[in-house]
Amino acid sequence: MKPQKSKVIYYLVWLVIGGLLIYLGNSISSYYSEEAKKTFRIGSTVWILAIVPLIYGLHLAFLEGLPKAFKLNWPLLLPVFLPCFLLLIYPILVMYINSLANVTIYKLATLPQASAVFGIVSGLTLIRSMDLIQRKLWNENHKKLTQTILDPAKHQNAVELFLQQHRLLHSSRMSHSPSATLEDELVKDLQEETFRQYPVTAPDTKNSIIWHMWHMTRIEDMTMSVLVNNDVQVLHSGQWNKKLHIDDVHSGNEMTEAEIANLSSTLDIDSLFAYRIEVGRNTREIISRLLPGDFKQKVEAARIHELKEQYAVKEEAAWLLEYWGNKTIAGLVLMPATRHIFLHLNKSIRLKHKIQKSTL
Structure with missing residues (x-):
């Protein structure tokens, strides 16, 4: 069966936007990483490491179109989105609230590529949790x-x-x-x-x-x-x-x-x-x-x-x-x-x- 022309165009636009987001995300991340090496200030880098993959996840959620209804799907929001999002922003919270520091959680949240995984999953499930069946x-x-x-x-x-x-x-x-x-x-x-x-x-x-x-x-x-x-x-x-x-x-x-x-x-x-x-x-x-x-x-x-x-x-x-x-x-x-x-x-x-x- 022939693919729908409108869907093909949508996917192509989605792909182009995705490529631009990856390019911009990589450029911004690299810039702030270099700045952190020069100034020894990692605050901006920590923020960027959380924001960029979150945006990737949000974009990924739109692959099959916009949400059909803005009503929360709690079984997806609570067990999946919430833990991933908290782990994503944990390093940010620790910078401002020292009492939240926990070695075990911090190690998990700062594993190599952890912010990428938690960010993408957070963005994806945030949108899909609003997509009522x-x-x-x-x-x-x-x-x-x-x-x-x-x-x-x-x-x-x-x-x-x-x-x-x-x-x-x-x-x-x-x-x-x-x-x-x-x-x-x-x-x-x-x-x-x-x-x-x-x-x-x-x-x-x-x-x-x-x-x-x-x-x-x-x-x-x-x-x-x-x-x-x-x-x-x-x-x-x-x-x-x-x-x-x-x-x-x-x-x-x-x-x-x-x-x-x-x-x-x-x-x-x-x-x-x-x-x-x-x-x-x-x-x-x-x-x-x-x-x-x-x-x-x-x-x-x-x-x-x-x-x-x-x-x-x-x-x-x-x-x-x-x-x-x-x-x-x-x-x-x-x-x-x-x-x-x-x-x-x-x-x-x-x-x-x-x-x-x-x-x-």
């Missing part, structure tokens, strides 16, 4: 969205929170997100063989990862484009079936094993990613145009009939149309456009780890 944050925000989405007075807040939630469910290219998303996590190091493997062995599914990605995209497309916006599906307006190399226009529910096997082996991967981006952007435009009170509206029966006419679901899955017909626009936003995708992404990520771990 993405799934936990998403669930917390989804609860907030559920509580506010039907209140017309909080309409704009609900829309903004939806856009934030939705961004994490698609490729970072879809919304030009500076942070990695759940889809990015799924696609990273995902082998094509793993992507297409069918059947899979799991307690809750035997469908391939590529089926899950196609299915959740189809559901989002038809519910947002037709049921919410009363417009043409992205699949049809962009003639994506030809690009995807499949004939199926339905949601994927109630497919036979032979149908899933065929889809898993023939669906074009690059086109699927491109289709997802178009569907995601279309959804964001639709939700952004809604007015206060629109979330309370019931799904119109005529739009349900339109999906039936388009063969958007198989006859065996007619229950799905009935389910959507009992929803409000808010209900579609809270499930097909968000939680449904979230559940399938998490399931796919677990499948990826399980399959690729077993092949090591």
Whole structure:
């Protein structure tokens, strides 16, 4: 699978900045070391030996993007960051507080390369301790969205929170997100063989990862484009079936094993990613145009009939149309456009780890 252009650029910029930091750090350290030899004053050198590797660690933490949430991850902060940081600054503290002097700790803190190790680990874990587990944050925000989405007075807040939630469910290219998303996590190091493997062995599914990605995209497309916006599906307006190399226009529910096997082996991967981006952007435009009170509206029966006419679901899955017909626009936003995708992404990520771990 092709690497994302934006991620390649990010890594190149990160690498250039890293090279500059190493050059500057080495130059500054060398300068103060030479000064210490001339003046016999080591105070500045001790500070530099702590600050430079700390900056290296901070930069290293940004290799995979910015923190997703500034909420402390205590299991990482207390057992890892805090001891390393205290050992890093111990020589500095001793210069100002003689009562803290302890031969054993001082020897450990001043071992060759100790400041480099403690500094890098401190910087790295400081940033990562602020990086709340993405799934936990998403669930917390989804609860907030559920509580506010039907209140017309909080309409704009609900829309903004939806856009934030939705961004994490698609490729970072879809919304030009500076942070990695759940889809990015799924696609990273995902082998094509793993992507297409069918059947899979799991307690809750035997469908391939590529089926899950196609299915959740189809559901989002038809519910947002037709049921919410009363417009043409992205699949049809962009003639994506030809690009995807499949004939199926339905949601994927109630497919036979032979149908899933065929889809898993023939669906074009690059086109699927491109289709997802178009569907995601279309959804964001639709939700952004809604007015206060629109979330309370019931799904119109005529739009349900339109999906039936388009063969958007198989006859065996007619229950799905009935389910959507009992929803409000808010209900579609809270499930097909968000939680449904979230559940399938998490399931796919677990499948990826399980399959690729077993092949090591």
